[in-house]
Amino acid sequence: MTLAAGIAEFVVSTRDVPAEDLDVVARSVFDTVGAALAGATSPQGRIVGEHVRATAGPARCTVLGAGYRTDAASAAYANGTFAHSDDFDDMGGYGHPSAPLVPALLAVAEHLGTAASGRDLCVAHCLGFEVAAALCGGYDQYDRCFHSTPVFGVLGATCGVARLLGLSVEQTVAALAIAATEAAGLGRATGTMVKPLHAGQAARNAVVAGLLARQGATGSPAVFEARGGFLESFVGHRALDADALVARLGAPFRAARTLFVKRFPCCGSNHSAVSALLDLVRTHGIGADDVDEVVVHGMTETSPVLRYPSPADGCEAKFSIRYALAAVLVRGGLGVDDFRDERWADPPVVAAMEKVRGEVVSRWTTSGAHKRRGNPITVRLRDGRELTASVPRSDLVGGPKAPLPEDQLLGKFRDNARRSLPAESVAAAEKAWRAVESTPDVRTAIATVEGSGTWRRQAS
């Protein structure tokens, strides 16, 4: 059996998914819809939303918050881009799992013409995530070239699409072969408008792959392990024990122990240090004026948040540990607005950035244990005191060990949703999506986030 066939069998035939995994997935779906409603109003969200609107096909699938519908592939492209635009969407497994998955599944749920339940959606998400996370394995996107979110995400989304479309095993294999050949996304896109497009392209390509396979398109069943196949192309070799990988799918499921809802709308590599500094700021009531220096320990040399020590726009600011910490020092928090409207150029923040210094750990002088420790910080105050704080990655709020408290999860959704939904629609959207797992027809929930698009005509 080829790897594609083993994966397809898993996607088509799995009956039971544990409730704990479905619950975690349902949170991610809820959170992703919120992230997309905010991302629609980002600079690149506006450009893509306008592009898709201008070329809209049949009014079948909703572009979130934008007040119009189009064909499934285009809706997936727009919503995927929106979901990843603020880097506020969930993490785990292969980078940003839900930004390609959820938009692809929403598009299919509306494309089907019959009711897909919220449970169907969550099961499809869970299976797709499982496959992509398994394939990604130990792939290190910062050591290699390609961004893992779209490269593995298009495969996960395709599995989810195949499940929701009810494809056969053979059709699912074909869909995987079609999707794998569009796997793409350069690491260099980090810190530019192009990175959010990665989730959009993966979502769109998954939808197209599923629909073409359903219409009879075929591809190579050996698309993963063959010469010139996915594994050789993206991992660099073909030495994979396919049977072992397939045997471990869903045994146990990875969602509940992997998915991570973000607290801050910026690269996840900021989160440990930002969490630590925020603790100190709140505990000790300190601000930028009290501080001489902030040292971030344990930065890996390939860390993406070292790339932009002096960010020139909001996209770069998301990958600047100096900006993230300076903003926390000056403003006492870090939200979507901190990466919009040139707030990265505020003189007090720019001044505070001069106080932030990263301490880089070389791969040749470490056992790798520092990765688990995250990024402890040391704050040297003007009054001579020295404060330290540390939040290991495994303890980060939003992760499996410490889920985002319900009030914060809801608050995050509301603040995201209000950016593109009329104020009076936010509560209904929150109610529908927080209960997505139990809705008999996902289209009912989607109707709450169609929006009117009036914000598009306001200043950006």
Add this chain to the structure above:
Amino acid sequence: MTLAAGIAEFVVSTRDVPAEDLDVVARSVFDTVGAALAGATSPQGRIVGEHVRATAGPARCTVLGAGYRTDAASAAYANGTFAHSDDFDDMGGYGHPSAPLVPALLAVAEHLGTAASGRDLCVAHCLGFEVAAALCGGYDQYDRCFHSTPVFGVLGATCGVARLLGLSVEQTVAALAIAATEAAGLGRATGTMVKPLHAGQAARNAVVAGLLARQGATGSPAVFEARGGFLESFVGHRALDADALVARLGAPFRAARTLFVKRFPCCGSNHSAVSALLDLVRTHGIGADDVDEVVVHGMTETSPVLRYPSPADGCEAKFSIRYALAAVLVRGGLGVDDFRDERWADPPVVAAMEKVRGEVVSRWTTSGAHKRRGNPITVRLRDGRELTASVPRSDLVGGPKAPLPEDQLLGKFRDNARRSLPAESVAAAEKAWRAVESTPDVRTAIATVEGSGTWRRQAS
């Protein structure tokens, strides 16, 4: 100056393109339109055409031969897939140059809303081809993993789109950054329905990249040479002399000395041996019954036409030197129909395939000179005679040294076009497209190949 900026400057600022290059490009445009009109009726052409029809956006851009219009990106996707479906489209530089380029340019010509002349189209093609061919350089797609047609083709098509849209240098850089991140296409797609999709995805992605850049999307100007950029991702290193590459663009132009119009609708690696055998068959009046054995010399071990010694469908048959030569022996020629309707399973041809043997040259025992020699053949006849023939690649009919004679070029177009156009439209299409270089408005020519789509309702 970054490589992207140097390329963009060339694309935006070049004024003069030599007439000999434009003439060769005009032939390729003509030939590509014909190939697409045939490919629309192929199995995968039908599937993609139906998918695009079902999700069609505003009726602005023509899907060739299909009788409907849609948005620019979707039309480019369909037409690109059509153009590459029979592997009958042109070759040179980076695999199949015009299958992504021409559909992208046709879509933009109709999207613009103002008249683009045939000359504008040919200049845009010439510049796009120039850039992609330069970037591809010595990339060996059979030794590496990715199929060069979409990976480099999306960049060439993006340059052409940028030129036709009239983008600025900065916008062209942005378009390249967006397109580069979608560069994709697995080598393993060879011999499956997925390979033709590569041209479609490249054409679509080029159109979207150009339109998003025009609306203000931006990307990294260092997208080629940066860590995690295009060069490292696809070539494996970043050691490229960007200034030298840019300086050689258009000095001289590559089109006239590179583009190759195909005589046979199958992988170009068949062409040398097929040409040689066809010469013998016609000169000596021999057929399959007269032959004991056909030996093909100088096959490289990575040759794609060794992949399917016993093809199971038309897609595989295009990459089977055994099938191609057996079909020539039995039928005295090789046309589009030989790869349709299960003709690869005809018992006489299957029997003749047993007589064909390839002689593989290892890379460790050759100077590489055999590549220039092409694939000489030896035919051992039942009567004891031994015939030999050889057509070096550089002498192949259709290439720069021996352009396809005008009557064959026109005959090829007619046979392709009649497959999706009503019989009475073929002459007008031929007239309009053979003179594309001098048309003041490409839309006039496109109107001749819209077709009625009636063939779609007939048996496939």
